[in-house]
Amino acid sequence: xxxxxxxxxxxxxxxxxxxxxxxxxxxxxxxxxxxxxxxxxxxxxxxxxxxxxxxxxxxxxxxxxxxxxxxxxxxxxxxxxxxxxxxxxxxxxxxxxxxxxxxxxxxxxxxxxxxxxxxxxxxxxxxxxxxxxxxxxxxxxxxxxxxxxxxxxxxxxxxxxxxxxxxxxxxxxxxxx
Ligand code: IMP
Ligand code: MG
Numbered sequence: 497x498x499x500x501x502x503x504x505x506x507x508x509x510x511x512x513x514x515x516x517x518x519x520x521x522x523x524x525x526x527x528x529x530x531x532x533x534x535x536x537x538x539x540x541x542x543x544x545x546x547x548x549x550x551x552x553x554x555x556x557x558x559x560x561x562x563x564x565x566x567x568x569x570x571x572x573x574x575x576x577x578x579x580x581x582x583x584x585x586x587x588x589x590x591x592x593x594x595x596x597x598x599x600x601x602x603x604x605x606x607x608x609x610x611x612x613x614x615x616x617x618x619x620x621x622x623x624x625x626x627x628x629x630x631x632x633x634x635x636x637x638x639x640x641x642x643x644x645x646x647x648x649x650x651x652x653x654x655x656x657x658x659x660x661x662x663x664x665x666x667x668x669x670x671x672x673x
Contacts, residue, residue, distance in 0.1 A: 501651065501661070501668035505643060510625075510653060510666065513642045514542070517623065518549035520640060521593070529556040530591045533583065535608065536563040537662070538597030541654035542625045542642075546595065560585040564608060577607035587615035597655050598626040599641075601633040609636070626650065626667070643667075 521530075534543040543559065550557055563581035592612055599605055605622055613620055623640035630647045651657045652664035661668070 498673040499670050500673060501664075502671050503666050504645070504648075504650065504669045505667035507665040510642075511545070513625075514545045514549065517640050517642060518546050521546065521623070522550055522554050525555045525591065525593075527554075528591055529558065530593050531558045531560060531585055531587070533592055533594045533612070534559065534561045535594065535596050535604070536561050536581065538654045538656065539595045539625075541662075542597060543595040546623070558585060562608065564604060566603065577604065577611075579611070587612055587617050589616070589618050591619045592617040592621070594620070594622045596622065596624040597653075598628065598650070599624045599636065599638055600628050600631045602636040603634055605638070606634045606636050625653070626655075 532543055532547060534540060547557055547559060560583045561581065562579070562583050564577050564579050566577055594605065594608060594612070596605060599622075605624075609620060609622065621639040622637070624638055625642040627638060627641045627644045628647055629644060649657065649670045650667050651661035651670055652667045654662055655667070656662045657670055
C-alpha cells in the first residue's frame with residue numbers, strides 16, 4: 497500500500513499537552529505514590545515524557561508495562577484480550593494510572609481496567625494521548641485525555657503502522673495514495 501503522512505498534531509502541540517496533563521497528574525497525586533502502567537508498545541514515548549515531568553519530591557513514580565492484544569475473530573462482538581506480558585509489580589493497595597496511546601473502540605482499556613480492578617488497587621485511572629470517540633463500542637471512563645481526534649488512522653510519537661513510524665516526534669495521519 498502506498499501512502500503519505502500528513503502531520504495532524506505537531507511536536508510543540510504534543511509537548512504543550514503533555515505539560516498540561518502532567519500538571520493535572522501532579523495536582524491529583526501530590527504526596528502519593530503512583531504506579532504508571534504503560535501499555536506496550538504505543539504508549540512508551542508518552543509515558544516517558546509524562547514521567548520526566550513529575551518531580552520526585554511531589555509524586556513518587558513507579559513504572560511498569562503490560563502488553564495485551566485482542567485475539568480470536570475480530571468480527572465477533574465479544575472479543576477477548578490476551579495478556580502477552582503481564583505486570584511485574586503488585587497492584588493491590590496501590591494507585592494505578594494506566595497510560596495508553598489511543599482509545600479507539602474502548603475494548604482494550606475496558607478489559608485491562610477490569611483485569612487490574614480484580615487485583616484491588618487503591619485507585620485506578622486512565623490517561624490517553626488520543627481519543628477517537630466516534631469509534632467507541634464500549635463505554636469507558638477516561639480521566640485524562642490529550643486530544644480528541646476524528647476517525648482516521650494515525651502514526652508517530654510511539655504509534656505505528658505495521659511497526660513503522662513510532663519514532664516520529666509528531667502525530668501524522670496515514671493517507672492512502
Ligand atoms: P481499542 O480501543 O481496543 O479499539 O484499541 C486501541 C488500540 O488500537 C490502541 O492502543 C492502538 O494500539 C490501536 N489503534 C487504534 N487506532 C489506531 C491508529 O489510528 N493507529 C495505530 N494504532 C491504532
Ligand atoms: Mg495499543
